[in-house]
Amino acid sequence: MPTQRVLITEDAKKVMNEVREKHGELMFHQSGGCCDGSSPMCYKKGQFRTGKSDIKLGEVNGAEFWMAKDQFKYWQYMQLTLDVKPGRGSSFSLEIPMGVRFLIKSKMFTEEQLEDLEELVSG
Structure with a gap:
């Protein structure tokens, strides 16, 4: 895998x-x-229209995770972990009214992981 x-x-x-x-x-x-800069935004599926400038990195808990190509240049060597913390962000993300916000934690891929990464899908 x-x-x-x-x-x-x-x-x-x-x-x-x-x-x-x-x-x-x-x-x-x-x-x-x-808004929240490079914070992950949660939308109803299809509410945010992806395009040629977006890349699908994978799925988390059954939801597609997309990133702008220009952002991906900075994140391509890191494994991202979607997390949540208390507090309101200043975004349009669906979790904001709950008093929490999604955020990304990252760590560098090992050389072995880089050789065996999931395929990317362009929008």
């Missing part, structure tokens, strides 16, 4: 499951844009 580019913590899974109950299927997108 290839090395996953994006992982998820148990706490983030719990929040995701609550958001999914309320909004249905979900997706994530991480850009370097406004």
